[in-house]
Amino acid sequence: MKDLTQLVRPNILRLKPYSCARTEYTGKDASVYLDANESPYNTPLNRYPDPLQETLKARISLIKEVPVKNIFLGNGSDEAIDLMYRCFTVPGKDNVVAIRPTYGMYKVCADINDVEYREVDLDAGFELNARKMLRACDAHTKVIWLCSPNNPTGNHLDRKEIEKVLSRFDGIVVVDEAYSDFSRRRPFRHDLSQYPNLVVLNTMSKAWGCAAIRLGMAFADARIIEVMNKVKYPYNVNLLTQEKALEMLSNPYTVDNWVNIIIQERERVMDSFRLLPICEEVYPTDANFFLARMTDANAIYQYLIGEGIIVRNRNNVSLCRNCLRVTIGTKGENLKLLSALRQY
């Protein structure tokens, strides 16, 4: 890996971050706070929230088994994705390399930041090929985007290939593990000490059932986390989100139970798809969704809309011709989907 000073965008390296009242005062708990122009009324909403979310991070640290200094929290993973560009790439000059097909936000954020986005098709079986990824890189490649289990394909990328990318690429490697809660494989966040260039993304939007509160996590070397904290908005995670997240994290067994039910349902729905005459292939998955190649994805997608059922049409995504991406719902929702498809 290059030295971090060579990877961080030069103006960010020089940046003196905004210093908020809550950061400047670090003494013991005071009883009179007249430093932040807050209202004295409407407790607790009158106070700015903790800019570094220490209490929430302490809890997440226990559950995820990652030290607090290696945790960044953001307004969804989307914030962490955008920060990768703002921290590490020079617009109009640097580039990033990503697998294809994958999650759409990596490209949207590249376009917003005016950074060249290079795509490398996955191999047969939607497998990662480390050599092909590395061949697409040049001296201006700052970030490689990997997603495992991948969206929209659902499969895990081969761990050996991810490790090759991590050890041979001299820039930042992001492994988006938004769906790792549904998988029994070893997540990459446990290997941070081995790879100083690794950034792992997690979210409360999927298995934790909290898409509405917008809480995303990045796990990385403490020096990378420091750069991200310097660039983020000072109060990027609001108080209501921090409190709700703490409440959810105090019931991890509820989430375990949800995950188990969803995985069971997933196997049942996939088995039923395999029996549908309009389904040509069901791809293996480790997530709470699966990809299915149909006889005519556009027509079936429109038909399902007419039945009040929305799935994701991936027909126009490369390597996904005629594919629908189906999220696993409740047993009742899944039954409605299957019964509609049997009547197509």
Ligand SMILES: *Cc1c(COP(=O)(O)O)cnc(C)c1O
């Ligand atoms: C859903 C999803 C996310 C979650 O994004 P949030 O902003 O945290 O809601 C991240 N990455 C991938 C690949 C996803 O599919």
